[in-house]
Amino acid sequence: MNDHPLASGEPAPVVSIVVPVRNEQDNIVPLIAEIAKALDGRWVYEIIYVNDGSTDATAERLSGEMQVRKNLRHIRHAASSGQSAAVRTGVRAARGRIVATLDGDGQNNPGFLPELVGAIEKGGERIGLAAGQRVGRKDTGFKKLQSRVANGVRNAILRDGTRDTGCGLKAFRREVFLALPYFDGLHRFLPALVRREGFDVAYVDVIDRPRHSGVSNYGFFDRLWIGIMDLAGVWWLIRRKKATPVATEVN
Template sequence: MSTTPRLTVVVPVKNEAGNIAGLVAEIERACTPLAPFEVVYVDDGSTDATPAALDAARAGRPWLRVLRHPASGGQSAAVRSGVAAAAAPVVATLDGDGQNDPAFLPVLYAALIEGGEGVGLAQGQRTGRKDGRLKTIQSRIANGVRGRILKDGTRDTGCGLKVFRRDVYLRLPYFDALHRFMPALVVREGFGVVHRDVVDRPRFTGRSNYGLFDRLWVGLLDLAGVWWLIRRKKPSQAAAEIARGERC
């Protein structure tokens, strides 16, 4: 594209061949009012027909780019690659299985911009979860524990719908599962976080690449690490105001 995009949408995928075409079309419809924009799909070591589906989706869409990891590095690694390659100053993310509705991207983008330079992240928070009873209960417990420990004011950090300033993201300490702790780490850097409810949907096709115990045990270790990072950094005045509820 000859014009620098104002929004880059990053979509991490692994073995989501059946979900590519439909989701790309939805992203296109949702982001057309935000043009110029670009979409960066990051194929995280897929072993199915995802590469072919992405090649087909690129036809006639110069704003669609594809990056590929030769082996799977995880969702946070895929997001990191997409953000690093982004040409826009504002980046949006959403999961590649269709559960995140792209129609909410303009809502989150507007919330970030209206918040001003002091806001670093607009975080989606899912309503009407479609993950199944066990997974939903697990998520609620995990979010409750995380919220009490990190006090980041976010009830659903696992929602893939996020819009944030690229330069703020690149200041965050990188680790696996970073995407699940972004609100607390954005506040740690002295920026505000705003929230918008988004409607959850069932995945289009296929099955999740993430299991119960993958999140449970590793998540506890990550939570301890993020708590330590926050304790080790003296909060800025802006972060202190956010914690007291004086800013967004």
């Protein structure tokens, strides 16, 4: 799906920013402006919004922004398919070799994108993922408690060395992401799966902030049991991974 045509003379983007959204009409314009402020003059980049079946004015707001921002792309799912599916759609469509993601509700500050992308560039082939780690979280006490419990259980079982996999701010090389086994919920297990492929993970502390407007599209009880099954599946994948054999071509 990485075949979006470039205009004549238009340089290919080095970085693709993927933003999955569902019903975030009031957060579209301010977040795009923040992304541009963070990245303008640093890299040639594109912004890919994956509209995951929104029923509000999200599509109209994106269409309006596309009139003035030629590096903005809008991909729309006919029906909501979930965050992992939206991220994968965006990564497959990306033209940059480095992809960064952030949530579309405004809680992820785009000001940290340069540090995440820079960690991938500086790490070379060794670093497969740069993961944001939230500090000063602005969620409710219950939501922070459930995150601590979920992260603790996940880390104890997978030993992925990550205190926070729920942060939407991440950067990775496109080909590394597309080599990972895909399943719904993939975005919550990226550190473990990237390590499974033999890459290291870099970490960047990011300051959390309240969402700009609207309400969260993701609940706790509707994903609890699915998360438990996903955790078991990722544990199985890690246990079944075999070392890549050393191969030499014979002439």
